[in-house]
Amino acid sequence: MALIDWTGEFSVGIKSLDEQHQNLVEIINKFDEARRRGKGSKVMGQILNEILGYTQEHFAFEEKLLEKTDFPGRKLHQSQHRQLLQKVERLQHDFLNEDRRITAETSELFDYWLTSHILKHDKEYSEHLQKSAVEV
Numbered sequence: 191m192a193l194i195d196w197t198g199e200f201s202v203g204i205k206s207l208d209e210q211h212q213n214l215v216e217i218i219n220k221f222d223e224a225r226r227r228g229k230g231s232k233v234m235g236q237i238l239n240e241i242l243g244y245t246q247e248h249f250a251f252e253e254k255l256l257e258k259t260d261f262p263g264r265k266l267h268q269s270q271h272r273q274l275l276q277k278v279e280r281l282q283h284d285f286l287n288e289d290r291r292i293t294a295e296t297s298e299l300f301d302y303w304l305t306s307h308i309l310k311h312d313k314e315y316s317e318h319l320q321k322s323a324v325e326v
């Protein structure tokens with residue numbers, strides 16, 4: 191069973207962003223599956239890198255869109271992204287330097303980390319972006 195099931199409630203109504211969010215769900219599910227299968231630190235480290243890299247890419251894309259459409263809450267949204275990235279960076283740092291084990295809690299953290307951001311904060315720009323006549 192997958193850690194996160196993508197459902198319509200996650201949709202922000204913008205195809206490109208929904209696709210990117212689905213990709214993130216997939217990478218996090220891959221991380222959880224590898225953890226449950228007891229994969230070693232090399233594989234777990236690679237997937238952590240993948241989560242970090244894709245998140246950076248996705249946040250940059252989203253922020254550019256909020257900038258282009260003059261979303262009033264874009265500065266706040268940017269700082270929320272920075273905090274989210276710091277959490278993954280810290281997790282990766284601890285994993286690499288303190289040989290911290292990946293546990294079920296780490297998966298739960300990623301689950302909450304992504305879904306609460308989409309449901310609480312990404313939803314806030316949904317109407318604004320759908321009304322904007324910008325090519326996304």
Ligand SMILES: [Fe+2]
Nearest residue numbers: 252307311312
């Ligand atoms: Fe966001």
